[in-house]
Amino acid sequence: MTKQTMNRNPGTELNLAWINNIQTNTSATERRAATLGTRRSIKKDHQAAWLIKAIGLIDLTTLAGDDTEQRVRRLCAKAKNPLRQDLKDALGIGDMNLTTAAVCVYHDMLATAHKALEGTDIHLAAVSTGFPAGLTPHELKVAEIKASVAAGADEIDVVITRKHVFKQDWQALYDEVKEYREACGGAHLKTILATGELATLRNVAKASMVCMMAGADFIKTSTGKESVNATLPVSLTMIRQIRNYLHLTGFKVGYKPAGGISKAKDALVYLSMMKEELGNDWLEPELFRFGASSLLGDIERQLEHHVTGHYSAAHRHAMG
Ligand SMILES: O=C[C@H](O)COP(=O)(O)O
Numbered sequence: 001m002t003k004q005t006m007n008r009n010p011g012t013e014l015n016l017a018w019i020n021n022i023q024t025n026t027s028a029t030e031r032r033a034a035t036l037g038t039r040r041s042i043k044k045d046h047q048a049a050w051l052i053k054a055i056g057l058i059d060l061t062t063l064a065g066d067d068t069e070q071r072v073r074r075l076c077a078k079a080k081n082p083l084r085q086d087l088k089d090a091l092g093i094g095d096m097n098l099t100t101a102a103v104c105v106y107h108d109m110l111a112t113a114h115k116a117l118e119g120t121d122i123h124l125a126a127v128s129t130g131f132p133a134g135l136t137p138h139e140l141k142v143a144e145i146k147a148s149v150a151a152g153a154d155e156i157d158v159v160i161t162r163k164h165v166f167k168q169d170w171q172a173l174y175d176e177v178k179e180y181r182e183a184c185g186g187a188h189l190k191t192i193l194a195t196g197e198l199a200t201l202r203n204v205a206k207a208s209m210v211c212m213m214a215g216a217d218f219i220k221t222s223t224g225k226e227s228v229n230a231t232l233p234v235s236l237t238m239i240r241q242i243r244n245y246l247h248l249t250g251f252k253v254g255y256k257p258a259g260g261i262s263k264a265k266d267a268l269v270y271l272s273m274m275k276e277e278l279g280n281d282w283l284e285p286e287l288f289r290f291g292a293s294s295l296l297g298d299i300e301r302q303l304e305h306h307v308t309g310h311y312s313a314a315h316r317h318a319m320g
Contacts, residue, residue, distance in 0.1 A: 052093065056098065
């Protein structure tokens with residue numbers, strides 16, 4: 001993957017008719033979500049290949065108050081070499097330049113991560129705009145984005161102001177995200193909805209559409225700090241709005257579920273959902289990412305089991 005090569009969603013005018021037309025059916029969405037893990041659309045003998053694919057879709061993340069430069073350097077080393085060479089050899093991909101899609105950190109850690117990732121195609125993402133609550137003054141949020149871009153971030157993960165959604169003030173949400181997009185310049189914009197705090201799937205669907213109209217390159221579920229983070233019903237709701245937006249405008253927007261995705265088997269469910277609902281374009285890092293701090297460790301563990309028939313202890317695959 002080369003950095004920032006895809007055609008970006010330029011956004012559209014705010015179209016309130018599109019927002020008002022959005023319908024959601026919570027029980028039908030939940031029923032459909034409940035079948036996703038049981039359909040076995042990724043067959044057992046293909047699982048290793050799909051898990052290797054999933055590695056290339058991870059935004060390997062550390063967003064803790066006790067993050068240090070040393071931890072971030074270790075995370076970047078893992079992003080560059082996500083699988084042990086003996087496992088790669090055994091899987092027949094010894095020569096593959098396998099990396100994660102990106103590393104995602106707080107602004108303070110950008111310089112360290114930027115240096116550690118130099119010379120690679122791994123994107124550098126910064127969370128921004130008063131992450132995770134998004135309640136700092138607006139002008140500081142915009143300045144934060146600009147500072148992170150200047151510090152080398154290729155991608156900016158912003159949090160939206162949740163009260164705009166509660167008030168159904170779509171103009172305010174649109175204006176905010178549009179300004180964030182402008183502040184990003186060439187960096188790609190991911191808008192985090194904090195879906196666990198938005199109360200209804202209808203709010204999630206409408207906020208998704210507004211963010212895409214305002215020029216989001218990705219819509220993302222969660223910060224990882226809400227009490228409910230990425231879920232399948234929320235994901236179905238958001239990716240169906242991505243499909244809706246594609247039909248209305250012809251532009252493709254990416255999807256990033258984040259928060260609490262830590263098991264390889266869950267990653268497989270997400271991938272099969274993306275394939276079924278949106279098609280193969282959304283199995284590439286230009287249009288799909290997992291925001292995850294510990295998923296890579298479990299994937300490596302499962303691949304080790306695939307190769308050796310044994311599980312190693314989880315601590316052998318620690319990330320930080
Ligand atoms: O954006 C990514 C999330 O903060 C990661 O959440 P997690 O630590 O639950 O994987």
